[in-house]
Amino acid sequence: MKAGAEFDDFLNRIGRQRRYSKYTLRNYSKSVLEWYDWLGSNEMFSGDIFSVPRIFAKNYIAYLSQKVSRTTLHNKISALRTFHRFLREAKGAKENPFASLPLPKMRKDLPVFLNPIQVSKLLSAPWEYFKEGKIKHFEAVRDALCLEFLYGAGLRISELCSLKFSDIDFSRATARVLGKGQKIRLCPFGKNALELLKIWKEEYCAGRAQGDFILFCESGMQIYPRLIQRNLKNYLVEAGLPANITPHKLRHSFATHLVDEGVDLRSLQEMLGHSSLSTTQIYTHLSTAHLKREHGKLF
Structure with missing residues (x-):
C-alpha cells in the first residue's frame, strides 16, 4: 500500500510547524511507511488509512514486539500515534487506532559510562x-x-x-x-x-x-x-x-x-x-x- 498526500502533509506539519529534527523526521517517516506496508499486506484491510480498525493497531504492536526491542517499539508506536492524531485533527479521520493502547513496559537499565x-x-x-x-x-x-x-x-x-x-x-x-x-x-x-x-x-x-x-x-x-x-x-x-x-x-x-x-x-x-x-x-x-x-x- 502506497502512502498518499496525507503522508506528505504529515511530514510537512511536523517538519515545519513543530520543527522536529532531521533525525526524528527520518525515523517517523520510516515508521509510518512500514505501517503502510504492513496494512497493504493484510487482505482484510479496506485500504482506507482514515478508518483503520483498532484491532489492526493491536495486531501490529504484537507483530513488532516479535521483531524489535522494546525501546524501538515504543518509538515506532509513538510515531504512529502522532501520525493518526494528525489524520484525526487535520484530515477528519474517525479515531486514532493507537490511542491508549498498552505497550510492553520499558526496561530501566542504568546508563553505561566511563570512569x-x-x-x-x-x-x-x-x-x-x-x-x-x-x-x-x-x-x-x-x-x-x-x-x-x-x-x-x-x-x-x-x-x-x-x-x-x-x-x-x-x-x-x-x-x-x-x-x-x-x-x-x-x-x-x-x-x-x-x-x-x-x-x-x-x-x-x-x-x-x-x-x-x-x-x-x-x-x-x-x-x-x-x-x-x-x-x-x-x-x-x-x-x-x-x-x-x-x-x-x-x-x-x-x-x-x-x-x-x-x-x-x-x-x-x-x-x-x-x-x-x-x-x-x-x-x-x-x-x-x-x-x-x-x-x-x-x-
Whole structure:
C-alpha cells in the first residue's frame, strides 16, 4: 500500500510547524511507511488509512514486539500515534487506532559510562593518534574539541554538529544550545574546551562567519554524526577502552560524574536539557550503584 498526500502533509506539519529534527523526521517517516506496508499486506484491510480498525493497531504492536526491542517499539508506536492524531485533527479521520493502547513496559537499565580515568585516556587519544602520524593536526584539534564538548558540556551529537560561532560566549565559556523540542539552554564548558576552541578558530576558521558551523570536515562541509561516531571508535581502540561507548554514553559519563561531585538535580536537568526531572533522576540511581560497588570491594 502506497502512502498518499496525507503522508506528505504529515511530514510537512511536523517538519515545519513543530520543527522536529532531521533525525526524528527520518525515523517517523520510516515508521509510518512500514505501517503502510504492513496494512497493504493484510487482505482484510479496506485500504482506507482514515478508518483503520483498532484491532489492526493491536495486531501490529504484537507483530513488532516479535521483531524489535522494546525501546524501538515504543518509538515506532509513538510515531504512529502522532501520525493518526494528525489524520484525526487535520484530515477528519474517525479515531486514532493507537490511542491508549498498552505497550510492553520499558526496561530501566542504568546508563553505561566511563570512569574519570578512562575519560582522561579518551580525551588524550586524538593527540596520541597525531603523534603516531595517523591524523593531521586539523583532525586532532577538531576531534579533541568534539570529545571535550560531548563529555565536558554533555551535548547530544546532533547539538554538537549544529553549533555555530554565534552560539559561543568566549568570555563566559558557555554554548547556547538548541536541544530537543526546540528548547534553548546554556551549557558551560571547561578550560580545555575553551583553549581548543580558540586554537581551532585561529588556525582553521579564518574567513568563517559568526553564523557558520564551528565543526567541519576538511572539505569545509558541516561535520556529521557518522564521522564523529566512527572517529570515536578509533580513539576508544587507541585508549584501550570499551568499544561500545557512544557519544551519548559520554553524555551519561558527564552527568554521572557531576552527580558524584554533588551537583543538584535541578542544575543537572538544566545542563542536560531534560524536560522532566524524572529523566534526570536516573543518575542518582547510577551514583548509588557506584557507591554500592565501591562498598562491596571493602566488605
